[in-house]
Amino acid sequence: MNSILILFICFIVLIGLAGYGGWRWRRLAAREARIILTGGGTGGHVNPALAIAEGIRKREPESRFLYIGVHGKAESVIVRRAGYPLRFVLSEGFPGLKPSFRLLRFLCKLTLGTIQGTAILLWFAPRWVIATGGYVSAPIILATLILRMLRLSPTKVYLHEQNSIPGQLNVLLGRWVDRVFLTFPQTLSFFPGNGVLVGYPIRHSVTLKPREEALADLPFRVSPERQVVFVFGGSQGARTINRALVDALPHLIPHRDRLFLIHGTGLSKSDGYDAAADTQERLEKTLSNGEKAFLDTFYYRQDYFHNIADVYSISDLIVCRSGAGSLNEISRMGKPAFLIPKANLPGDHQVMNARAMKHSGATEIMFEDTVVEDGKVLEKLEGKLFAERILRLLEDPEQLREMGARGKAFFRHHAVKRILSELYQDHSFDNGISYDTVPFKPLLSNQRLLQVLSAAYGRSPEAYDPLQVLGDEDDLVYYRHRAAALLSHKDWQDRNLGVKLIGFTHYHQKIPTLLHMLVDRTPANPIRRCFGGDFEQVAFIRRNAVQALQVFNQCDANIEKHLLTALEDPYFEVRSHVCGAVAHFASSLEGKEIWIEAMLNCLRDKSFEVAAEAAKALGEIGTDQSVLEVLLRLRESHYWQVRNAALVGIRRLVERDVIKPSKALLSQISGFILTATDFQPHFSIKKTYQTVQKCCRERLSEDGEGQGIERSHPNPGERTA
Amino acid sequence: MVYEIGNFLMQFSEVFSFFRLVNYITFRAIMAALTAVIFVFLFSRRFILFMHRRSMLDQVRETGVLSALDKSGTPTMGGALIIGAVLSSMALWGNWHNPFLVCSLAGMLWFGLLGFYDDYAKVQRHSGDMGVSERNKLVAQGLFAFGFALFCVGPYAPFEAAMTTKLYVPFYKYALVDLGPFIYGAFILLFVIFVSNAVNITDGLDGLAITPALFVVTVLGIFAYVEGNRIYSGYLFYPYLRGVGELTIFGAAFVGAGLGFLWYNAYPAQIFMGDTGSLAIGGTMAVMSVLLKQEMLFPLLGGLFLAEAITSQIQDKIGVRWVGRRIFYRAPLHHNLQHKGIAETKVVIRLWIVAGILALISLATLKLR
Structure with missing residues (x-):
């Protein structure tokens, strides 16, 4: 009885407190502009929030701000410096709905973060919550939405989405917030009800300055005749870019007199990558002492530039990731860019961003490779190639200037004004963009591409050209990289898909990898072996690798060597495909004798498929009478397919003039058993129907040209009645 | 209907005494079979024409075997004919109050409707792969199987209480083990789902599913006759199941309908049974086996169906999806044989022979135990 009473009292007190909180909130929010900013993880999420805050402060100088972020991320550096009060909550990236430990941890952190957020919200009593996306803002948005549902909060929630493909959390939460501000018109289709196209808000400080003025604020000096290249991978830094630049340095040193490199390594200290330390270490390793001496004359490194506008202003070329933030800043500055989109992101959004900017003619794109180094999957750029591309771009300053000018068109001005007009609901600014979605060509998924x-x-296997099919060279290059990335996946299904795609996209550089997979003899795990599995690179992968080689339509000594090894594969389809490949490459094979020997062995294979393919291959590569004799010996083979293949082989030998047709040959082939267990039936009526159909079509196309007669192509089997 | 009318009239007058014939199972069985055959012969041509006009044609499904491509455009859903024939024959000759008959009819109808829905979806979407999803199919099958299992282990089961949950095996006189209601119920559930799918998988070549099914149902009908007869069952040491003789009549009607269907389905087929037929046949066989307490005979009797189902599952679930290789050249069994270079007609007849031999061996278990 007592405990019920206590519970009841607690309940009443809680309701009272909540009611008081709500009342206080409404009072405070009405009296002054109290605004919570949240979002982060990378500078690309933080800077727009700060830009919006700048805009609000300009309009209402008395407004109070509170920034909420996650500890140890970009916001803890950038926001402190910008002078806004900062608080932290717990949160983590959404790992996907698949049940896993990470999902559990994510849910726990999200719950705790939401509770923290609720407390902060009740205490701060904001008028608006402005979230700039990323998982960082999820707890606050959730807390606000819950409090609003309980009618405790008068707060309005706004979300700014920077990327062309929104993150999963943003898509989910975006349904319930008041407005979603968008950077790219394509994104409107994700938020049909409450999306507003505003562009990317950029901080006031990021504007072009005269070169001298900018240099005065920077800690280094550059003589005016040098070309300045600014290389950075966003606020957190990009491992690929940092490492590629260090690898490129030896190739750039000869050009040090006309070059100046500015390197922003990034703030990252987590997830197993310390940007600054890793770069330093790699520098020590890559460069000789002599080279290091030159370094200071043309290379400057810093982890993060708070006055990035100064650096942009003096740069002639900017090399960076294609995050929405960097792209918009660059195009506002009107600088030419060389983009390296981060691969393997959800929705490929960096690639999509880069594609969008490329259409304006302002950029060049280079894709990173996915490789396995020391058992770890890494993205990589070849240093030498990287240096060459940079140098080639710098050769033509006129073109660079033109690229920069074109890039300006990409930028959507007045983003902050448009956002303010939405926040204050006063229609003070309208950029004239309606809810109409802008059509855009999406990238194909791997399956669809296949x-x-x-x-x-x-x-038409002979005339096949992937570029012709896809139309866009950059797309093809990207697809190739994506296919290569699949090769290092853990699931064999993905690797298998990768192998097929590498063949069909003609990614010649990966032939060695395919060959390696083909003959890789790392055993599969014991349970799989019990059920017929053999190697880590499963049977299908090896089979498809052979097929891919055939699609490449290119054969050399190395490939031959590997194919020969593959003939000893335990899986029958691999062997039969190799035999098929031998027949395909027959004219360009070097070691004919070895191959004839190998094919003769294959005739005795356990699997009739292999024997049949080998017989056909012998017809293609046979050089003398001895092959004929072997093929003739197959005349009493149990399988009619093998007998048939032997006859096909003999026909090819005759066609290729290896053997002369003679009476003796005729009597020899008469010994073949022609009785078979299979035959191809056909339906006379279907044949007749098809001829009638064909006849009609031909007449139609003669008479009906220009008259717009609609020609239908029904399935020939249909409607035979 | 005839059964009811006959018994009703016999109460009134000696004039109708010739109606006592309807009390003989053999007589009704023969009449049921004849009725079903005649039904199929009467309606098939019209049905085929009807399906053509409504474009209810078989859709191409990528199986990797060339000759299959030649067959798209054949009318499908022939199973509706079989079901119709059995239903009308049973309407005339069945004893509607018999729980065994009602169960079997319910099973056939449920699975038939499920199959019909699947076929219809395929025709509507013009794709052999886009019928009811595998999961939904399993759920629908499981629903019936669950209800049926509940019925079989519950208080309304048509068996004597002592033997309700006992499991009999071939070649052994007594019940092997009493599984208890839960395990036996689960066993029935899985059995029904498995058998109905097995027939579905077998139905890939002209006439391949129907003839072995006829063998199976014939043997089951004979078992029903023995087990439903107090003297024979006593003589052969079978558990006596009162009223199960009705299944002989049901089986006979089924065989009649099947023979009529084979007339049109024999190579080259003028009509396919579709999922409507294969699921209905599978459901019927499963329900009959359970009601006759001959579940463990099925792996022998329907060995062909078992082999087809198992090869298909091994190839797909273990081989292609998991280990990453083909374990057989192709799956299921009949496609494997075709791939090895045996013509469709030959494959079908050879598998009929195998099914016939298995049926004979199963029949031998009547005495050999």
């Missing part, structure tokens, strides 16, 4: 390419290959 369907498209394999269908094209099936139509």
Whole structure:
């Protein structure tokens, strides 16, 4: 009884407190502009929030701000410096719905973060919550939405989405917030009800300055005749870019007299990558002492530039990731850019961003490779290639200037004004963009790509060219990289897909990898072996690797060597495909004798498929009478397919003039058992129907040209009645 | 209906005494079979024409075997004919109050409707792969199987209480083990789902599913006759199941309908049974086996269906999805044989022979135990 009473009293007190909180909130929010900013993880999420805050402060100088972020991320550096009060909550990236430990941890952190957020909200009593996306803002948005549902909060929630493909959390939470501000018109289709196209808000300080003025604020000196290249990977830094630049340095040193490199390594100290330390270490390793001496004359490194506008202003070329933030800043500055989109992101959004900017003609794109180094999957850029591309771009300053000018068109001005007009609901600024979604060509998924390419290959294997099928060279390059990235996946299904795609996209540089997979003999795990599995690179992968080699339509000594090894594969389809490949490459094979020997061995294979393919291959590569004799010996083979293949082989030998047709040959082939267990039936009526159909079509196309007669192509099997 | 009318009239007058014939199972069985055959012969041509006009045609499904491509455009859903024939025959000759008959009919109808829905979806979407999803199919099958299992282990089961949950095996006189209601119920559930799918997988070549199914149902009908007869069952040491003789009549009607269907389905087929037929046949066989307490005979009797189902599952679930290789050249069994270079007609007849031999061996278990 007592405990019930206590519970009841607690309940009443809680309701009272909550009611008081709500009342206080409404009072405070009405009296002054109290605004919570949240979002972060990378500078690309933090800077727009600060830009919006700048805009609000200009309009209402008395407004109070509170920034909420996650400890140890970009916001803890940038926001402190900008002078806004900062608080931290717990949160973590959304790992996907698949049940896992990470999902559990994510849910726990999100719950705790939401509770923290609730407390902060009740105490601060904001008028608006402005979130700039990223998982960082999820707890605050959630807390606000819950409090609003309980009618405790009068707060309005706004979300700014920077990327063309929104993150999963933003798509989910975006349904309930008041407005979603968008950077790219394509994104409107994700938020049909409350999306507003505003562009990317950029901080006032990021504007072009005269070179001298900018240099005065920077800690280094550059003589005016030098070309300045600014290389950075966003606020957190990009491992790929940092490492590639260090690898490129030896190739750039000869050009040190006309170059100046500014390197922003990034703030990252977590997730197993310490940007500054890693770069320093790699520098020590890569460069000789002599080279290091030159370094100071043309290379400057810093982890983060708070006055990034100064650096932009003096740069002639900017090399960076294609995050929405960097792209918009660059195009506002009107600088030419060389973009390295981060691969393997959800929705490929960096690639999409880069594509969007490329259409304006302001950038060049280079894709990173996915490789396995020391058992770890890494993205990588070849240093030498990287240096060459940079140098080639710098050769033509006129073109660089033109690229920069074109880039300006990409930028959507007045983003902050448009946002303020939405916040204050006063229609003070309208950029004239309606809810109409802008059509855009999406990238194909890997599966779809495979369907498209394999269908094209099936139509005409000889004239197959992936570039012709896809149309866009950059897309093809990106698809190649994505296919290569699949090769290092853990699931064999993904690797298998990768192998097929590498063949169909003609990614010649990966042939060695395919060959390695083909003959890799790392055993599969014991349970799989019990059920017929053999190697880590499963049977299908090896089979498809052979097929991919055939799609490449290119054969050399190395490939031959590996194919020969693959003939000892325990899986029958690999062997039969190799035999097929031998027949395909027959004319360009070097070691004919070895191959004839190998094919003769294959005739005795356990699997009839292999024997049949080998017999056909012998017809293609046979050089003398001895092959004929072997093929003739197959005349009493149990499988009619093998007998058939032997006859096909003999026909090819005759066609290739290896053997002369003679009476003796005729009597020899008469010994073949022609009785078979299989035959191809056909329906006379279907044949007749098809001829009638064909006849009609031909007449129609003669008479009906220009008259717009609609020609239907029904399935020939349909409607035979 | 005839059964009811006959018994009703016999109460009134000696004039109708010839109606006592309807009390003989053999007589009704023969009449049921004949009725079903005649039904199929009467309606098939019209049905085929009807399906053509409504474009209810088989859709191409990528199986990797060339000759299959030649067959798209054949009318499908022939199973509706079989179901119709059995239903009308049972309407005439069945004893509607018999729980065994009602169960079997319910099973056939449920699975038939599920299959019909699947076929219809395929025709509507013009794709052999886009029928009811595998999961939904399993759920629908499981629903019936669950209800049926509940019925079989519950208080309304048509068996004597002592033997309700006992499991009999071939070649052994007595019940092997009493599984208890839960395990036996679960066993029935899985059994029904497995068998109905097995027939579905087998139905890939002209006439391949129907003839072995006829063998199976014939043997089950004979078992029903023995187990439903107090003297024979006593003589052969079978548990006597009162009223199960009705399943002989049901089986006979089924065989009649199947023979009529084979007339049109034999290579080259003028009509396919579709999922409507294969699921219905599978459901019927499963329900009959359970009601006759001959579940463990099925792996022998329906060995062909078992082999087809198992090869298909091994190839797909273990081989292609998990280990990453083909374990057989192709799956299920009949496609494997075709791939090895045996023509469709030959594969079908050879598998009929295998099914026939298995049926004979199963029949031998009547005495050998």
